[in-house]
Amino acid sequence: MAVRKVSGLLLDIDSTQDEQGLACIRLFLRTGKGIECFTDPDFRPYFYVLCDDAAKRKKELEGMEWQDANRKVRLLKAEAVEKANAGNALKVSFKNTSDLTFVRGEIRKAAGVKETREYDIPFAKRYVIDKGLEPMGYAVVEADAENRALRVACDRERDEAVKRLRVCCFDLETLSPGRFSDPKRDAIVMISYADADEQHVFTFGKKVKRDYVTVFDDERGMVQALVDKIKEKDPDIVVTYNGDSFDFPYLKERCQRLGLKFDVNADGSEPVVRQKGMDKAVKVRGRQHVDAFQIVRLLARLGVLDLVKFDLEAVAKALYGEEKEKVKPEEINQAWDSGKGLERVADYNLADAAYTLRIARDYLPLTVEMAKLTKQTAFDVSRSSTGILVEYLLIDKSYRNNLLIPNKPREEEVEARAEKSFEGGYVKSPVPGLHENIAVLDFRSMYPSIIVSHHISPDTLNCACCKGLDKHKAPTGDWFCDKRQGFFSSLLEDILNKRIEIQKQMKAVAKDTTEYKVLYARQWALKILLNSFYGVLGYARFRWYSRECATAVTAWGRHYVHEVLQAAENDGFTPLYADSDSAFLILPREKSEDDVKKFAKKVNEALPGVMELEFEGYYRRGIFVTKKEGGAAKKKYALMDFEGNLTIVGFEYVRRDWAQIAKETQKRVIEAVLKEGKPDKAVKVVRETIERLKQGRVPKEELFMYTMLRRTVGKYEQVAPHVAAAEKAIKRGKDIGVGSVLEFIITKSGKTISEKAELAEFVREGDYDAEYYINNQVVPAVIKIMRELGYSEQDLVHGGKQSSLGAFT
DNA sequence: TAATTCGCTAGACCGA
DNA sequence: TCGGTCTAGCGAA
Secondary structure, X not given: OOOEEEEEEEEEEEEEEOOOOOEEEEEEEEEOOEEEEEEEOOOOOEEEEEEOOHHHHHHHHHHOOEEOOOOEEOOOEEEEEEEOOEEEEXXXXXXXXXXXXXXXXXXXXXXXXXXXXXXXOOHHHHHHHHOOOOOOOEEEEEEOOOOEEEEEEEOOOOOOHHHHOOEEEEEEEEOOOOOXXXXXXXXXXXXXXXXXXXXXXXXXXXXXXXXXXXXXOOHHHHHHHHHHHHHHHOOOEEEEOOHHHHHHHHHHHHHHHHOOOOOOOOOOOOOEEXXXXXXXEEEOOOOEEEEHHHHHHHHHHOOOOOOOOOOHXXXXXXXXXXXXXXXXXXXXXXXXXXXXXXXXXXXXXXXXXXXXXXHHHHHHHHHHHHHHHHOOOHHHHHHOOHHHHHHHHHHHHHHHOOOOOOOOOOHHHXXXXXXXXXXXXOEEOOOOEEEEEEEEEEEOOHHHHHHHHOOOOOOOEOOOOOOOOOOOEOOOOOEEOOOOOOHHHHHHHHHHHHHHHHHHHHHOOOOOOHHHHXXXXXHHHHHHHHHHHHHHHOOOOOOOOOHHHHHHHHHHHHHHHHHHHHHHHHOOOEEEEEEOOEEEEEOOOOOOHHHHHHHHHHHHHHOOOOOOEEEEEEEEEEEXXXXXXXXXXXXXXXXXXXXXXXXXXXXHHHOOOOOHHHHHHHHHHXXXXXXXXXXXXXXXXXHHHHHHHHOOOOOHHHHOEEEEOOXXXXXXXXXXXXXXXXXXXXXXXXXOOOOOEEEEEEOOOOOOHHHHEEEHHHOOOOOOOHHHHHHHHHHHHHHHHHHOOOOOHHHHHXXXXXXXXXXXX
């Protein structure tokens, strides 16, 4: 029998059943021949059973039969296995996944069975982990003439995935006659397509004067052209923007209506729309469908992007600083009906696909690296939370270490865990007012480094061998093994070291190369995982949840920050403020930046393991303020370095739920005070703003406030302004979904603020409540700063005090 | 389908 | 109408 050995990019993995009802894994690889599908009919779904006596129960279980009205199921086999963290484990296998699902609940009732494990690892993921494969990495397959895989292994030698990835994007424009587009009724009027080599817009029946536009006779011809184009280009990855919830489902429905086959999957089948939680997700079998919208959402969660709206216009601006013209749905309808201005629509349509392609080009490397690290497909990675990614990283690592994976907690357990919160970081009350010569120190990746340095892991917790030893005894009283690093902790250390190694490699590579971009993406993926480890330890649904570990981490964190503050004071610095992993120190006249660095060095010599205190910066001036209710405000301050650069933290200026006019005024006040030391100028700025508001000439944009609608309108106990605005808009026929960020204004009409609140699009220029914006926005934002300089509200709003109060003496 | 706690503040809501 | 309490959202780390 001829055996062929091929290496290819592992794009997709799923499973089917053969004629005999046996589960069969399918692997989709990009080889020299295109995307080839290989099957592995010999891998069986399984899970583990922990029992009192493995040898005895093996026979019993193999003899058992489970049945209902429709079927009878038996195990394929049960085999005793040695696991590093459990005795008497049986690995029980099944013909297929539905048999497994049928039996997994029942088998717990069998005599001698104590527990079942790993019964909820999806079959295809199970295969990837057990075979040591890497999705979006290369795999070597030895296959017979029918493409049955006889051997499968990861091909770590090859690493050119990102360079060679075939990516294509498309985007639809549809008709929406006075309502949201409905694929059952409304036609697609334009489709843009973009890949590395070509860009097109397809339309039908109209004249469009653009050379990149191809005009077809009808919608059917146009849609067919897209389908043909995708099949011709045979991409590894199809990227859309919002394709999960819009473009793909819409296309699918249209194809059905038009009698077209939407056969763009690598095996010639059609994409499937899956329900994923509250959202949809569209799978293109054999290839990967990545919705760039999900990538953008991830970037927003990571703080790379600060977005209110997630449309491509906002993204283009935030990511690339470029203005992209928006063409509204009604404009598209109008252009289509009149046949005029279709060039503008085509430009817009093409720009959508082009920007989507650009986002893909820039951020697919991160997806690819994350896929390889966590053994998930690009499809899954781009739609997963960091919690899920960490979980799969640990699942894979468990398998490699022959460890049995803990089960997901039951719902009662989740509730019980969530009920008891735990103490977090320490925040020191600052001294309100103006300060000069402030040094900021912080612990580099504090929580990860505590976990690594103190061997924090569920399996090293309170070990018998280290009882009474002080070395890894947390302030909580729990201790961790000194002899063993622990599963969780050692994995974290590996990641930490790997990242340092990659960062070293990056220094030897030119920045504009693909190699650099890949390395950058790799260390970034590691950083994301690194920073999620502590969070999941205290996450109620996490398999490896450990309250003891989570509390030990924060307790040590508080301990070390206190130590630094104390040591600083002993050395002649004045501790000003601290938050979780940082320490703000005021330098006395005789001390310099160098002394701070020396101090940090001294601290570092005494710190355990990989923990490190870093010098973050030295600032000329800083201001801390008093809370409205009195007392020093935490998490709110502004610093200015010796070059005049401002850092504003926690103030209204950084909050999206405050109006631009208040934020901008606040910033100018901070600038006047910190940069120029001119509080009287600040007063002038405030008075001018108030005057402008009173005259009613402030444009809408400066008055918008943004707040997310976090639940369905009816589910609120209190109707806040943004909810009231949403209610009114919905009554007018607007469709507002949970999770959308509302842009609203406080208008003149109504009594309460909620009554006055309206979505910005329904408000005409000049219709705003000046009193509200003065008294509830501008004044509260600036008064907290001006108060520190001895000014009162009256001083700002009315005449009064003009002289500076010698703020810097 | 879902990473953590700490902290500030608004505006609604409720009872006197 | 006023003041206290609570819901809700956002940001820091």
